[in-house]
Amino acid sequence: MGSERDALSAAVFLVALISYGEGIIGGREAAPHSRPYMASIQRPEGENMKHECGGFVIAAQxxxxxxxxxxxxxxGRKVVLGLHSLSKQEETTQTLDILELHNHPDFNPSNFDNDIALIKLDRPFNTSDTVQAVEYLRAGGANPSTGAEVETAGWGSLDDLESRPDKLREVLVEVVSSNRCKRSDYFGRKFTDNMMCAHKVCPEPCSEPYRKQDSCDGDSGGPLLYNGVAVGITSNGGKKCGQIRKPGVYTVLSHYTEWINNTMAPQDTSD
Structure with a gap:
């Protein structure tokens, strides 16, 4: 009898985990091709390609x-643009090879500081309604303040059990105070001035379907947007997604204007 109760409790706990965050964690399916800057970075898996990370288009190549x-x-990874569904053949899809990869030289794998990379595609993409660059915040621009509503999107896990969506999802979240994210019960010293954190928590009693909204595994590399401008890169969406004291962490784009310009200028001087 005790073993049956234990099995039932485990099953209930499992269902609770699965239902806790549906989406990108509490998000919704995006309107098809409403975010034409989104990129899916895919790796070879047998004869097929599998979504691994997100990205976003910032210039022609x-x-x-x-x-x-x-x-x-x-x-062997490829960058796929113009897609909404990962499984269906779409006429809008453009698949490109990676000609150059520029990882930030000061990236710290222990805390993901300076988690920003630039990919030069093997050729310029064909600009269309479904594939376009997004504006990103430069040095001197105003980053969103605590409590500001920001948005992100991706094909990342629906929950910590790594169930993945087929279609692009999006979520609105709110910027969390950097001082809070530096607290020992949040991220402590691992959280640096090059990071911002965001999520959305519905206070108890909560009338929303899901109490926590967040990015998750597979959303990494995608954009965090404020008023339609990219202000961050999803950095640790895969770490403890959905937990109240572990908001999504995003690389602050405006801190890297000089590096971005220096990296892109020798290869692409057009503007």
Whole structure:
């Protein structure tokens, strides 16, 4: 009898975990091709390609992502643009090879500081309604303040059990105070001035379907947007996603304007 109760309790706990965050963690399916800057970075798996990380288009031949997505090089990965579904054939899809990968030289794998990378595609993509660059915040621009509503999107896990969506999902979250994220019960000393954190928590009693909204595993490398401008890169969406004291952590883009310009200028001087 005791073993049956234990099995039932385990099953209830498992269901609770599965239902806790549906989405990108509490998000929704995006309108098809409503985010034409989104990129899916895919790795070979047998004869097929599998989504691994997100990215976003910032110029005619350039995609921005996170270093931890490709720490040792491209290794056969491809960048897919213009897609909504990962499984269906779409006429809008453009698949490109990685010509150059530029990982930030000061990336710290112990805490993901300076988690920003630039991919130069093997050729310029064809600009269309479904594939376009997004504006990103430069040095001197105003980053969102604590409590500001920001948004992110991706094909990342729906929950900590790594169930993955087929179609692009999006979520609105709120910027959390950096001082809070530096607390020992949040991220402590691992959280640096090059990071911002964000999630959305519905206070108890909660009328929303899901109490916590967040990014998760597989969303890494995607953009954090404020008023339609990319202000961050999803960095640790895969770490403890959905937990109240572990908001999503994002690389602050405006801190890297000089590095971005220096990296892109020798290869692409057009603007």
């Amino acid at each position: 350039w995609v921005m992502t996170a270093v931890h997505c490709l720490p040792t090089g491209p290794n």
